[in-house]
Structure formats: structure tokens, C-alpha cells
Amino acid sequence: MKMSEAAKFSEELRGEMSFDVEMRRYTTWRAGGIAQRMYQAADLEDLRNFLHQLPADEPLLAVGQGSNLLVRDGGYRGTVLLMVGALTELRMEGENIYVQAGVAGAKLARFAALNNLCGAEFFGGIPGTLGGMLAMNAGCYGSETWQKVVRVQVLTRTGELLERMPAEYEVGYRHVALLGKGEEGREKGGKAAQQEGFTLPPSPLTLNQEFFVGAWLHFEQGDAEAARQEMKALLEKRNASQPLDLPNAGSVFRNPPGGFAAKLIEGCGLKGKRIGGAQVSEKHANFIVNVNDATAADIENLIEEVRATVLQQTGVDLHPEVRILGEKTI
Ligand SMILES: Cc1cc2nc3c(=O)[nH]c(=O)nc-3n(C[C@H](O)[C@H](O)[C@H](O)COP(=O)(O)OP(=O)(O)OC[C@H]3O[C@@H](n4cnc5c(N)ncnc54)[C@H](O)[C@@H]3O)c2cc1C
DSSP: OOHHHHTTSOTTOOSEEEEEEEGGGGSTTOOOOEEEEEEEOSSHHHHHHHHHHSOTTOOEEEESSOTTEEEOTTOEEEEEEEOTTTSOOEEEETTEEEEETTOBHHHHHHHHHHTTEESOGGGGGOOSBHHHHHHHTOEETTEEGGGGEEEEEEEETTOOEEEEOGGGEEEETTEEEESSTHHHHHHHHHHHHHHTTOOOOOOHHHHHSEEEEEEEEOOEEOOHHHHHHHHHHHHHHHHHHSOTTSOOOSOSBOOOTTSOHHHHHHHTTOTTOEETTEEEOSSOTTOEEEOSSOOHHHHHHHHHHHHHHHHHHHSOOOOBOSEEESOOOO
């Protein structure tokens, strides 16, 4: 879909369409291939309008800050829906916060504190959007995104706007799937992931053909100053333990039941292990950092090597938390 294809869309669209987009510019690993096209909607209505006009079989990928995402070097054949800068509403609605999918965690945490609400501090240190945090059930220091959800707002791939309750989802540790419609999709998603060598939980988008555009979150009344202090303390803790000076995607592997991925990786002597421009961080063994213009293949090969070594030495099969997709180069 080049410019001639763009002309097929109605002129009423108010967002920005781009072609052959380097996904390294949209992912915190600063690596990866090219997406055929990207649409950054002007707002929710504009996104609906765009989806109404898309061919039913167009592959779609929702992207927030790209802080948990690797697009392989062969690129993504489809349309990326960029939520950052598109779905940005954030307001109090009664006792709840209504927040759209493109809002960053830090902004949400500050907004909650400003409104004397507590319990949102943990969002402050997660460098993702609300949409990505809903898709991943992101969390840290004992709190998780879905603990705060009253209901979510989703768009189907044909542009239908729905509200769903948390009970409609299977929510676990870095895992979210829509119940009911899920069985066929789950099986399909599982097979696809296995073919790619990972047992990744596919995002709600691939599973069920819909994605998050907003949510109503509930927090308790609290002390704004205490919330700000808590945010500061959590950020200091991160700065001390994470290699935030180099491009990364946070924890690469989920923690295995009752254990810590970082501890296992470090125990296998893998800190500092390097493939091409990708390296297992010296500071935090569950982080892979882009030290020198890493390709997506460097990063993915290192993930596979770490996984194989840990399995061989400890018997524990680590599962990636990061989402890897797109085409491999031959
Ligand atoms: C330095 C650093 C620290 C981190 N610390 C933490 C942490 O403490 N806890 C934690 O849980 N994670 C952490 N992460 C990982 C990451 O920030 C989270 O997973 C976050 O939720 C990803 O949000 P995102 O907007 O960047 O999503 P993206 O990376 O853009 O997307 C991730 C996945 O979510 C899907 N997705 C994105 N938006 C939507 C949407 N609107 N609807 C449906 N699916 C969507 C994408 O398709 C993709 O499959 C860290 C990452 C970094 C770089």
C-alpha cells in the first residue's frame, strides 16, 4: 500500500499514514526491521474510521512505546497502529480514572498523585503505554495493571467499539487472553509461537482480533505527597539495578515459578555474553542491551542461546516475556 494505495482511504482520515517505517525508531531496543505501513490516528474516532476502511485480512499490530517488542530484521508485513500520540485522553470520571491506550505509565502515575489517589505509583517506572500494560498485565514491586481495572474499552479490527469487564479475560503473570472466544485462537496462537521457537502468549490482538483503546481504573484516596515520594523511591531502585543507559526492553524472560530468571542466567555465567551488537547486561542478567547497533537477529539469537544454556545447566526452561514477531531474513 504505497501512496496510490493510501488514496484508497477516504480523505476524512485525520491521522498520519507512513510507509516502510523503521521499527527501530519505535522500539526501545532500537533494533529491528521495517513495517510496511503505520497509522497514527488523530483520536479514537479517527482510528475507528481507519479500521472501517481497512481490508478484512490486513495484518494489524498495535504498538505503544515498543518497550517489550522486537520486530525481526525481515520486517512486518502489515499495518502498525501506533497508539502513542494517538489515544491520549486522561481524565477523572466519577471516582475512576479514564485513560486511553497511548498514555504513558509515568503520566498516569503523576495524574493519579495529582488527584490524591494512591496505588498508581508502580506505573511510573514502567516505560510503556496503558495499552501495552493491559496487553502484558505489566507490573512490578507487587502490583499489576489488571488489579486496578474496572473495565476496558476495546476496538475490534472492523472498528466496533466495545466495553469489557475484567471477568471476560484470563489474567495472569504477564499474560492476558480473552475468555470464551479464546480456545481456537489460543491453540492457533500457541502453534504459531511454537513454530517460531517460543511459547509466547500471543497478544489479544492476534488471538481475538481486537485491541485495547482505553480503560477505567480505580485507585484508593491517598496522600499525593506520599505517592510522589513512593514514585521517586521506586525509580531510584530501578536506576540502581537496571542498565537504563543502554537500549533494552526490560526483563527478557518471565520469572519461573518460585525463582528469578536473572539469578539463573547469572548462575550460568552468562552475564556479559555477547552476540553481534547484543549483550547480556553486566548490571542485570535478565536484560539484553544493545551495545553496538545490534540487529534483531543478534538479540533473538542471544535470547535463544541464554534459554538453551539455562535449560541445559539448570533444567529450567525460561519463557520470554518480550514479544518477537515479523519475518526473519534469509
Ligand atoms: C527499562 C524497562 C523496564 C521495564 N520494566 C518493566 C516492569 O517493571 N514490569 C513490566 O511488566 N514490564 C516492564 N518493562 C516492559 C514493558 O515496559 C511493558 O511490557 C509494557 O507494558 C509494554 O508497553 P508498550 O506500550 O511499550 O507495549 P509494546 O512494547 O509497544 O507492545 C507490547 C505488546 O503489547 C501489544 N500491545 C501494545 N499496545 C496494545 C493495545 N493497545 N492493545 C493490544 N495490544 C497491545 C503489542 O502488540 C505487543 O504484543 C520494562 C521495559 C523496559 C525497557
